[in-house]
Every structure is written in structure tokens, then in C-alpha cells.
Amino acid sequence: MEESRQAIELAQANEGLFATAGLHPHSARFYCESLERDLRHLLAQPPVKAAGEMGLDFNRDFSPRPDQERAFEAQLAMAAEYNLPVFLHERDAHERFLPILKAHRDAIPGAVVHCFTGSREALFHYLDLDCHIGITGWICDERRGKPLAELVHNIPDTRLLLETDAPYLLPRDLPGAPPKKRRNEPALLPWIGQRVAQLRQQPVATVARLTYTNATTLFS
Numbered sequence: 001m002e003e004s005r006q007a008i009e010l011a012q013a014n015e016g017l018f019a020t021a022g023l024h025p026h027s028a029r030f031y032c033e034s035l036e037r038d039l040r041h042l043l044a045q046p047p048v049k050a051a052g053e054m055g056l057d058f059n060r061d062f063s064p065r066p067d068q069e070r071a072f073e074a075q076l077a078m079a080a081e082y083n084l085p086v087f088l089h090e091r092d093a094h095e096r097f098l099p100i101l102k103a104h105r106d107a108i109p110g111a112v113v114h115c116f117t118g119s120r121e122a123l124f125h126y127l128d129l130d131c132h133i134g135i136t137g138w139i140c141d142e143r144r145g146k147p148l149a150e151l152v153h154n155i156p157d158t159r160l161l162l163e164t165d166a167p168y169l170l171p172r173d174l175p176g177a178p179p180k181k182r183r184n185e186p187a188l189l190p191w192i193g194q195r196v197a198q199l200r201q202q203p204v205a206t207v208a209r210l211t212y213t214n215a216t217t218l219f220s
């Protein structure tokens, strides 16, 4: 909640910035009634354009899985109530994640599968649910990003989004010396866009235009 509050304050103080508010699956064990009350208050703030990150992470398992599912479902229901799109985190949890999302999807105005790194099958399941697909600098990693690089051309123009996941996931193929502390930042988004454009065989300017339009439309 404190991090969501800080993001909202930053957005309020800087024109052109917006925020999300939510409980990450890593912290799902802290979900309770008072947290839900606080979260409702944050979701109603004008800079908040989406609910999340929310979802399931069965890779790290920092919270027990039943807690993760409970917090995920509760936040999906809240997003529907506040008519907000959702910012989704799923890692190694596709099988449980899909039916839960599906049950709520029609009630929610939009959904981003953020930092998508899943399989071809998972990608098409999410597209079937009319989700947007967020691509990060993961795709710039020549080894672990390879499966994603081979999939990215399957994302329709209207469902592609670019993200940094800053401060994480500094693109591995940046030219020159890496930034101090290896901190990723939004300024590196064009580098990811360039790689995505190359893989989709589209001009960089086209990818820039369509991902910008997708973001502003999805987040109103």
C-alpha cells in the first residue's frame, strides 16, 4: 500500500505520469479487510489508471498459493467495480491463472499480461481473452529471451504494449557500459521497441505509434 501511495503521489506531482494500485502476488499473504479498504481508497484516486500488479507467481511462491488466489480474485472483482483495467503478473501459474481471469474477464474493461514470458499456448489463451501483451527487455536477452523473440510476431498490432519493468530487467544487449547499479528506467523503452520492431519486421516508428496508441486507449 505504501508503494502504491508513493506512485500516486509521484503521478500527482508530475504531469504525464499515471499510476496503478494493487497487491502483488508476492505479498498476497497480507491481504485482509483493512488492506482492501485502503486499496479501494487508492483505486478511486484520479491518477490511478489500472488495478495491479495482481496475479499469481508460482515461480517464487513468496506467498502461499491459496492466499495468492484469494487476493487475485478479490482484486479482479474490485477492478470490475471501479471499471479499471487490470495489470496482471503471472509466472509459472498459467493453469490456475487462466480460469480465474476468465471468470472475471467480461466484467473488466481491459487486461495487460505484464512482462509476458510464457509459452505459445499461453499467449494464444491470453489473446483469446482479449488481453494486451506487455513486452519488456526480457526479449533483448539472447538466451532466455529467445522463445519470446520467436513469438512476438503473433501479437496483433492492437494488443502489443512495451514496458521496462523498471527498475528490473535491464536489457542485456545495451551498447556501452551498463548504467550504475544496473538500474533499468523508462528512458530505455526505445531500445526494447527497436528490438520488437526488428522481430516483427515493422518500422520502429510504427511500433512506437501503435504501442503509444494502445497504451493511451487501454488506460483511458
Ligand SMILES: [Zn+2]
Residues within 6 Å of the ligand: 053, 088, 089, 114, 115
Ligand atoms: Zn510483475
